[in-house]
Amino acid sequence: xxxxxxMLILLSNDDGINAPGLKAAYSGLxxxxxxxxxxxxxxxxxxxxxxxxxxxxxxxEVFENGDRFGYAVxxxxxxxxxIAVLALMERxxxxxxxxxxxGGNYAANIIYSGTVSAATEGTILGIPSVALSMNSxxxxxxxxxxxxxxxxxxxTAEKGLPDGTLLNVxxxxxxxxxxxxxxxxxxDRKFQVKFEKRHDMRGLQYYWQxxxxxxxxxxxxxxxxxxxxxxxxxxPIRYDLTDQKxxxxxxSWKFDS
Amino acid sequence: xxxxxxMLILLSNDDGINAPGLKAAYSGLxxxxxxxxxxxxxxxxxxxxxxxxxxxxxxxEVFENGDRFGYAVxxxxxxxxxIAVLALMERxxxxxxxxxxxGGNYAANIIYSGTVSAATEGTILGIPSVALSMNSxxxxxxxxxxxxxxxxxxxTAEKGLPDGTLLNVxxxxxxxxxxxxxxxxxxDRKFQVKFEKRHDMRGLQYYWQxxxxxxxxxxxxxxxxxxxxxxxxxxPIRYDLTDQKxxxxxxSWKFDS
Numbered sequence: 208x209x210x211x212x213x214m215l216i217l218l219s220n221d222d223g224i225n226a227p228g229l230k231a232a233y234s235g236l237x238x239x240x241x242x243x244x245x246x247x248x249x250x251x252x253x254x255x256x257x258x259x260x261x262x263x264x265x266x267x268e269v270f271e272n273g274d275r276f277g278y279a280v281x282x283x284x285x286x287x288x289x290i291a292v293l294a295l296m297e298r299x300x301x302x303x304x305x306x307x308x309x310g311g312n313y314a315a316n317i318i319y320s321g322t323v324s325a326a327t328e329g330t331i332l333g334i335p336s337v338a339l340s341m342n343s344x345x346x347x348x349x350x351x352x353x354x355x356x357x358x359x360x361x362x363t364a365e366k367g368l369p370d371g372t373l374l375n376v377x378x379x380x381x382x383x384x385x386x387x388x389x390x391x392x393x394x395d396r397k398f399q400v401k402f403e404k405r406h407d408m409r410g411l412q413y414y415w416q417x418x419x420x421x422x423x424x425x426x427x428x429x430x431x432x433x434x435x436x437x438x439x440x441x442x443p444i445r446y447d448l449t450d451q452k453x454x455x456x457x458x459s460w461k462f463d464s
Numbered sequence: 465x466x467x468x469x470x471m472l473i474l475l476s477n478d479d480g481i482n483a484p485g486l487k488a489a490y491s492g493l494x495x496x497x498x499x500x501x502x503x504x505x506x507x508x509x510x511x512x513x514x515x516x517x518x519x520x521x522x523x524x525e526v527f528e529n530g531d532r533f534g535y536a537v538x539x540x541x542x543x544x545x546x547i548a549v550l551a552l553m554e555r556x557x558x559x560x561x562x563x564x565x566x567g568g569n570y571a572a573n574i575i576y577s578g579t580v581s582a583a584t585e586g587t588i589l590g591i592p593s594v595a596l597s598m599n600s601x602x603x604x605x606x607x608x609x610x611x612x613x614x615x616x617x618x619x620t621a622e623k624g625l626p627d628g629t630l631l632n633v634x635x636x637x638x639x640x641x642x643x644x645x646x647x648x649x650x651x652d653r654k655f656q657v658k659f660e661k662r663h664d665m666r667g668l669q670y671y672w673q674x675x676x677x678x679x680x681x682x683x684x685x686x687x688x689x690x691x692x693x694x695x696x697x698x699x700p701i702r703y704d705l706t707d708q709k710x711x712x713x714x715x716s717w718k719f720d721s
Contacts, residue, residue, distance in 0.1 A: 255542070256512030256575045263662070263670035285512070290671060294659040315588065318513045318703055331572065331654055355719075362717050371652070372707045374714075388719040392706035395628070397588055402551040405520070413520035414547060443707035443714055446575055449649035450629045450702035457631075457700055460619050462612075462645040 214240030214364055217300035217329070219287045220308060221251045221321025224269055224279040228307035228341065231349035233276070235357055236304065239364075243300065244269075244277025245291040247284060247321075252310075256324040257283045264290060284325035292332050302364045303329030306339030307352050311377050313340075313430040313440070314394040316420060326373045327446065335368040342434050343380035351385065352378040355439050359388075368443075375442045377434040386437040393442050394429035396421045471497030471621055474557035474586070476544045477565060478508045478578025481526055481536040485564035485598065488606035490533070492614055493561065496621075500557065501526075501534025502548040504541060504578075509567075513581040514540045521547060541582035549589050559621045560586030563596030564609050568634050570597075570687040570697070571651040573677060583630045584703065592625040599691050600637035608642065609635040612696050616645075625700075632699045634691045643694040650699050651686035653678045 216236050220229045224246040236242045248267070259282040267279045278295060280287045288303060305325035312320040322338045329336030337360060341352045355378055363374060375393070379385060400418040407413055424431045430440040473493050477486045481503040493499045505524070516539040524536045535552060537544045545560060562582035569577040579595050586593030594617060598609045612635055620631060632650070636642060657675040664670055681688045687697040 250518070253515045253517045254512065255514040255540075255581065257514045258510045258512070258576055258673065260510045260673050261507070263664070263672060264659075265668075265670050283512075286673070289657055289673070290659055293657060294661070294671060315703070317705065318584070319515055324512065327575070358719050362719060366717060369707070369710050372710050390711055390715045392708070392711065395704075400546055400550060402521075402547055404551070407520070411522075413522050414551060415520060416515065416517050416543070416546070439719070441714065441719070443710045444705045445707035445710075446572070446705065447652075448574065448701045448703065450626070450700035451649070453626050453629050453700045453702075454647055454649065457698065458647045460623060460647075462615050462619060462696070462698070 215298065215300045216240055216242045217288065217291050217296065217303045218242050218244045219284055219305050219325045220246050221254065221284040221325065222309055223247050223250045224277065226309065227347050228309050228349050231353050232304065232307050232339065232356065235353035236360065239357060239361060243291065243296055245280055245287040245295065246277065247287060248279045248281045251283050251321045253319045254283050254321045254324065255319055256285055256327060258285050259283060266290065266295065284321040285328040288325050288328040300334055302360060303334050303336040304339065304360060307349055307356065308340035310344045311340050311342035311434060312338065312375065313377055313434060314396040314420065316398055317375060317393060323375055330371060330373045335363050336373045337363055338373065338375045341378045346381045348381045351381055359441065372443050372445045375444050377430060377440045379434050379437045379439065383437045388441060389433045389438040390441050391428050391430055391433050394424040394431040396424045396431055472555065472557045473497055473499045474545065474548050474553065474560045475499050475501045476541055476562050476582045477503050478511065478541040478582065479566055480504050480507045481534065483566065484604055485566050485606050488610050489561060489564050489596065489613065492610035493617065496614060496618060500548065500553055502537055502544040502552065503534065504544060505536045505538045508540050508578045510576045511540050511578045511581065512576055513542055513584060515542050516540060523547065523552065541578040542585040545582050545585040557591055559617060560591050560593040561596065561617060564606050564613065565597035567601045568597050568599035568691060569595065569632065570634050570691060571653040571677065573655055574632060574650060580632055587628060587630045592620050593630045594620055595630065595632045598635045603638045605638045608638055616698065629700050629702045632701050634687060634697045636691050636694045636696065640694045645698060646690045646695040647698050648685050648687050648690050651681040651688040653681045653688055
C-alpha cells in the first residue's frame with residue numbers, strides 16, 4: 208500500500224455532499240491515498256455539463272465526527288471539480304473520481320449525467336478521471352461497488368489515460384450476481400421522455416417531465432446490456448464531437464441562396 | 465417560395481424569449497415556413513445539456529403586437545425543445561433551429577453550450593437540427609447572420625442529416641468582411657477558467673467564475689480559426705462518445721485486486 212500519502216484523489220458527485228454513495232466511495236478511497244471532497248450542496252441530477260457563470264459560488268466546509276470531510280459547493284458537479292482544482296486544492300490531484308452515483312449512467316443518457324460531467328471537467332483540466340455509478344435507484348448497499356471500484360481507480364492512476372479520454376464505469380445492482388468486468392462501448396439507446404400535464408393547488412397548469420430508459424439493446428457489446436446482465440462496465444469516453452464521416456458529404460452542399 | 469405553409473420550424477435558444485437574436489431568426493425563418501417558438505423565460509447560458517426533472521415546468525404564451533410570438537418555458541434549452549415536440553406542437557417539426565446566439569459556440573466550449581444543447585435535443589428526437597451563433601458578445605446586428613442562415617436551413621431541410629448528427633454554425637462578427645462558408649471540424653481549444661475570491665456586502669466570502677477562450681488554434685481547418693478570420697463555419701456534431709481507439713488497450717488492464 209505504497210500509495211498511501213502519495214496519491215491525491217479529488218472526489219465529487221452529483222447526488223450531493225450527503226449522498227451515501229459519496230460517503231461509501233470516500234471510505235474506500237482512503238485506502239488508496241488522500242481524498243479531497245467537493246460536492247454539490249443539493250442533488251444535481253440531469254444537469255448535463257452546466258457551469259455557474261451568472262451567480263456567485265459559495266463554499267462551505269463540512270465536518271463529520273469532528274474531522275473535515277470536505278467542501279459543499281452551491282453549484283453543479285462541473286463547478287465542484289473546477290473550483291477544487293483551480294481555487295481550493297494546494298496541488299493538482301492525481302485522479303478525479305465522481306460518484307458513486309445512485310442509478311446507472313449509460314447509453315445516450317450520459318449526456319444528461321452530472322456524474323459523468325464532473326469526470327469530464329477533470330479530463331478538461333488534464334487529470335485522469337473516472338465516473339462511477341451503481342445501476343440501482345433503490346438499493347443503498349454500495350459495499351460491493353466500492354470493492355470493485357478500487358482496483359479500477361488504482362490501475363487508472365498507475366497507467367494514466369489518453370489526453371481527453373475519461374472512464375465511465377457502471378456497477379450492476381447489488382442483488383444480482385457479479386459476472387466480471389467488461390470494457391464496452393456505450394449503447395445509443397435513449398431515454399424515452401413523457402410530459403404529464405397537471406394542475407397545482409391554485410388550479411394553474413404545469414408540466415412534469417419523466418420517462419424511462421429503453422433498456423432493450425439487442426447488442427451484448429454495449430454498456431446497457433452488460434450491466435443489466437451483471438457485469439461491471441467500463442466505457443472510455445471522448446468528447447471529439449466532429450462527425451468526420453459526414454463532413455466530406457457536407458462540403459458538397461450549397462450554402463449560398 | 466413553395467416552402468411557405470409546408471415547412472414547420474421549431475425555433476429555440478438559450479438567451480431567452482426576449483433575446484434579439486431569437487427575434488431576428490424568427491423574422492428571417494418566416495420566409496421559409498411556419499415558425500413555432502419555445503424559449504427559456506430567462507437567459508440559460510452555460511447550462512450544458514441540462515433537463516428539469518425535479519421541478520414543475522410552466523409554459524407561458526407570449527404575444528407581440530397582438531399576435532402569438534411563442535411560448536416561454538421556465539426551464540433549460542433542452543426542456544424547451546422536448547416540451548415543444550412532445551407536448552405543445554400538433555405535429556413533429558421538420559427542422560429544429562437554435563439561436564441565433566449572442567456569442568460564438570465553438571471548440572471544446574460546445575459542451576457547455578445551451579444553444580448546441582437545444583439542437584442536440586432535436587437530434588435525439590429524430591429531427592434535423594441546426595445551432596446558430598454569432599461570434600460577438602457586443603454587436604447586436606444580426607441581419608447578415610440571418611441572411612447567411614436561411615440557405616443553410618433550407619439546404620438542411622431539403623437534404624436531411626444522418627441520424628444522430630446536427631450542424632453547429634458560427635457566423636463571424638458583423639464588423640468584419642465575410643469570406644465565405646467553411647465546413648470544418650471543431651477545435652479542441654478550451655475555455656481557460658479562473659476563479660476570483662470576493663466578499664459580499666456582509667463580508668462573507670464567495671467565488672466568481674470567469675475566464676476566456678484560448679483563441680490561438682494554429683490549425684486553420686478548425687471552427688475557431690475560420691470564424692475569427694471571417695468565415696461562416698459549419699461543423700457536423702455527433703455524440704458518439706466511445707473512444708474506440710483506446711478501447712482495445714483498455715481491455716489489457718487489470719481490474720481485479
